[in-house]
């Protein structure tokens with residue numbers, strides 16, 4: 179499960195310092211170790227674009243809502259994402275609901291949720307109008323945890339989103355933090371690298387099947403799946419690197435609507451389930467799936483037509 183996976187970044191950093199120590203302290207052995215690591219290079223270094231992270235909310239970045247913005251002499255600790263009260267707020271990654279309540283991080287941001295993701299990493303969601311998880315519960319990446327609102331100090335409804343590394347005092351810019359993990363906080367397509375795992379990889383695998391290549395749906399973006407994606411990229415004239423990024427997603431998704439059946443419907447159902455739809459993955463786009471799609475569109479302030487087209491796809495897998 180991606181829930182329990184460390185994000186790899188501090189492991190990578192430890193790796194770097196180990197290598198530096200090795201090459202400094204014992205040149206011969208250090209050089210050998212460094213050489214071996216370089217030889218396996220990209221294959222062994224864990225990418226942070228591992229499928230474990232999701233966009234927490236649909237909306238736009240308001241003027242002055244960026245990280246570090248001057249808030250009366252205090253730098254803004256998060257990134258604001260503006261939308262209407264009641265817009266769904268999702269867990270940016272799997273983990274546990276460390277604190278849920280009023281002023282759990284600061285009273286200024288009202289009703290908030292702190293999620294703990296392991297590896298001294300936390301995310302924070304402020305100004306909520308409603309909680310959909312309770313303190314201490316475990317959450318999966320993309321799970322619906324609360325609703326956007328106006329609690330705390332606000333001029334209008336928005337999500338105040340923070341990302342913390344190295345403990346709760348280690349606040350970092352959420353836009354770059356999420357970008358490094360393949361998520362566009364502004365709402366674009368995600369980037370998924372070889373070695374990724376989880377439900378978003380199952381979505382990719384179902385979509386590749388829909389395109390005519392047989393694949394086991396195991397949620398593991400390993401060599402067989404990467405090879406299938408590379409073939410797809412080649413057939414579409416895309417850059418062939420095996421990364422499922424914006425251009426590949428745009429070509430890979432397939433519109434699913436009432437009456438559709440097949441692997442693209444299973445892909446859509448799997449993606450809806452990442453966002454707490456609770457559907458059976460049966461490949462049948464019947465009334466239950468139409469209803470789930472309409473609900474998702476409604477709480478994300480998208481056009482509500484029950485059709486899983488490009489805009490809905492982007493919000494689902496982003």
Ligand SMILES: [Zn+2]
Nearest residue numbers: 256257258338
């Ligand atoms: Zn804010």
